[in-house]
Amino acid sequence: MATGRTHRPATRSRGIPEATVARLPLYLRALTALSERSVPTVSSEELAAAAGVNSAKLRKDFSYLGSYGTRGVGYDVEYLVYQISRELGLTQDWPVVIVGIGNLGAALANYGGFASRGFRVAALIDADPAMAGKPVAGMPVQHTDDLEKIIRENGVSIGVIATPAGAAQQVSERLIAAGVTSILNFAPTVLSVPDGVDVRKVDLSIELQILAFHEQRKAGEDSAAAPAVGAVTAAAVADAAARPASGARKPGPEGDVPAVMPA
Amino acid sequence: MATGRTHRPATRSRGIPEATVARLPLYLRALTALSERSVPTVSSEELAAAAGVNSAKLRKDFSYLGSYGTRGVGYDVEYLVYQISRELGLTQDWPVVIVGIGNLGAALANYGGFASRGFRVAALIDADPAMAGKPVAGMPVQHTDDLEKIIRENGVSIGVIATPAGAAQQVSERLIAAGVTSILNFAPTVLSVPDGVDVRKVDLSIELQILAFHEQRKAGEDSAAAPAVGAVTAAAVADAAARPASGARKPGPEGDVPAVMPA
DNA sequence: CAATCTTTGTGCACGCGTTCACAAAGACAT
DNA sequence: ATGTCTTTGTGAACGCGTGCACAAAGATTG
Structure with missing residues (x-):
């Protein structure tokens, strides 16, 4: 997964x-x-x-x-x-707020899976004043200024963060201060939260990188053994060439440790 | 996370x-x-x-x-x-296709995190003929009919599935048959794939349910100990009432096993 | 060059999660 | 009622991941 x-x-x-x-x-x-x-x-x-x-x-x-x-x-x-x-705990109703109504936030707001099992989108919140009042998924977007009020009035304890990385930590702090104790974080940042607050992270970039790792491994094995079937990408050969322009590679170890795999 | x-x-x-x-x-x-x-x-x-x-x-x-x-x-x-x-394996370029250009698929296509680290969106694919040719994230959506051709011509080995649950299994089979060996699945379904194919799953609904579980636990402890602070939801009291209309509850155990927690 | 200080790399122990394999429990047939 | 058959529930063994705690390595200072 x-x-x-x-x-x-x-x-x-x-x-x-x-x-x-x-x-x-x-x-x-x-x-x-x-x-x-x-x-x-x-x-x-x-x-x-x-x-x-x-x-x-x-x-x-x-x-x-x-x-x-x-x-x-x-x-x-x-x-x-x-x-x-x-x-x-799905026999009760869980009001949820989504903060950050960009592409992802809007997609989440429209996602049917939310409503299905006891979860109800109580509010959509965005920092952009231009978004305020605009309907997304049949619900008006509200401004960040009212975040605390919204959380309290709706008894929200679960917040979804879909903001840019830079805003996530601050948003989480405001959510928590207002009473939220569970956060689903889509922003590519490590949130630091006090004890008692649960955070779960969804990070597309990380998932892809994990897949790439296994993909590379498979390609490496293939090229070492049988010629790869179907579509195969460049493979690990041209990696020294692909090295980023790291300028002077500091003092560190200089020999290119081949410990990995002859390739 | x-x-x-x-x-x-x-x-x-x-x-x-x-x-x-x-x-x-x-x-x-x-x-x-x-x-x-x-x-x-x-x-x-x-x-x-x-x-x-x-x-x-x-x-x-x-x-x-x-x-x-x-x-x-x-x-x-x-x-x-x-x-x-x-x-x-990020020193090489990984072409990726996104299948299913609905709200989520479009959001993913627009997501900057993709392009950042060696990943390149090679194509957007959707089954809806009305979508074909329509530009999303500055790229024309292509029809599912050309899926195999697209995969092969671009040497794609990583596929992202953002279709409805019902279509996911079939899409995965076509992707795999065409040469894809890694799949990032956003559809709420268990994909069954042959050995050698990696699947990672992102499931919003599941994440929320896990948060709800912990949230319920916290609320239960709170109500048992100190009165909850700030915004607290209904709590586990009215759960017998919330019981789904299960009609005749079959032969099974009849006593309401209270094993859980006095509440 | 010797002494001191910082920070890595890892041996070791512990705990959680997974899996096997089987006894116990119940359904069902005779 | 007795026997057979199916499927659960779990004891026990194993393996992976985590974290402690420390020795080894190198920088730095005098």
């Missing part, structure tokens, strides 16, 4: 491991699909396949919630949907 | 742990910022603070790349920027 984990070790919430919590939404989605098809029960094997995980892992995950299955049969779909929803 | 990991165990690429790879882009960003301020060297302590990680972890991460530091001094910024860039 592609969401960066910028998570404090987190106090192992009532014994439910963080890794399990991260998978619950996945199970919930698969279960909802089954529910819509009126499937009454599923085995751990089937559900695991639908969610793309190991069945043993799934069973262990569910065991943290309690014993909701029936041996020899499987899990009751409707019941499990409810239990997971409750565990995740 | 907010990027879901949908990663195969991955063959522990030449001994560089996956967790380390995921942090390298973070270090690179911090180093680039230092480089722009013409800072010649940094200590692991300073850099770790900038990247939001533990300094021991950072040193261990760098040790996988080689010994690029100087004891008593720190790391040479320019040199390290180059080494990490090379390790991540």
Whole structure:
């Protein structure tokens, strides 16, 4: 997947491991699909396949919630949907504000997935006075000046930051000061927040770079072994040439450590 | 953070742990910022603070790349920027296609972070004939019919899927058949792909649900201890009431297992 | 050149997460 | 009722990632 984990070790919430919590939404989605098809029960094997995980892992995950299955049969779909929803806190309504209504912010505002599960976009906020009042996703954009008022009046505890990197830290501070305790950050910056505030980061650039790393590795192996199939990019050969104009490369180690791979 | 990991165990690429790879882009960003301020060297302590990680972890991460530091001094910024860039495969050019030019796809096309580090948007592809030819981010949208041709002619190995959930699996299959081996998936679906293909997932809905879980936990603790500060949402009290109309709750366990927390 | 000081690189221990493999539990057939 | 068959729930082993703490390395000063 592609969401960066910028998570404090987190106090192992009532014994439910963080890794399990991260998978619950996945199970919930698969279960909802089954529910819509009126499937009454599923085995751990089937559900695991639908969610793309190991069945043993799934069973262990569910065991943290309690014993909701029936041996020899499987899990009751409707019941499990409810239990997971409750565990995740989706039986209540979560008002959310989106700060930074640029391309991304607007896309998020229009995203259907928000409204689907207990989340409600309570307000769109932007620092640009020209944006104020302009409707985005059928909702008027409000100015940053009113941020605190909006947060308080709507009882917002989850904020989404889609501003440029430079503004993110300051926005987060204002959100937190106004009462927000969970932040989903799309800006490419490390936010520093006080204890008790959860931050999750989504960083497109980082995800691509991780893919590039594996891609390079694959290309390297290919060129070393069989000639690559289909479309292959330049490969790691011309890397010394591609070296950035680093001018004088400081005192540091001078030999080009080839430790890596003969290439 | 907010990027879901949908990663195969991955063959522990030449001994560089996956967790380390995921942090390298973070270090690179911090180093680039230092480089722009013409800072010649940094200590692991300073850099770790900038990247939001533990300094021991950072040193261990760098040790996988080689010994690029100087004891008593720190790391040479320019040199390290180059080494990490090379390790991540950013010294070469990565053409990328974005499939699905809706709100999100368009936002991604406009996102500056793409072009910044070796990534180049080679084409925008959409299934809607009405979109064809329409310029988005200064580039004409092309029709899905030409997907294979585009991939091959541009030597694309990384694809970004921003389609509705229903189309994602099929799009991924076409991308892969045409030669793509890395996919960044924004659609809320589990993609099943053959071995050798890397998939990373970005799922807004999941990230929000994880935040909601922690938020609920915090609210529960607050209401049990001190009255919550500032804006607090309804809390877990009215959850039996909020129960979905599950009709007949099947055979399963009937008692409302209160195992959770008295509330 | 010796002493001191700073900072890296890493051995080691610990804890979390994953997976295997199986006993226990229940459904179902006879 | 008894036996068989399916599937859950979990004990135990393993491996990865993290963080501590320190020795080694080099800079710097006198």
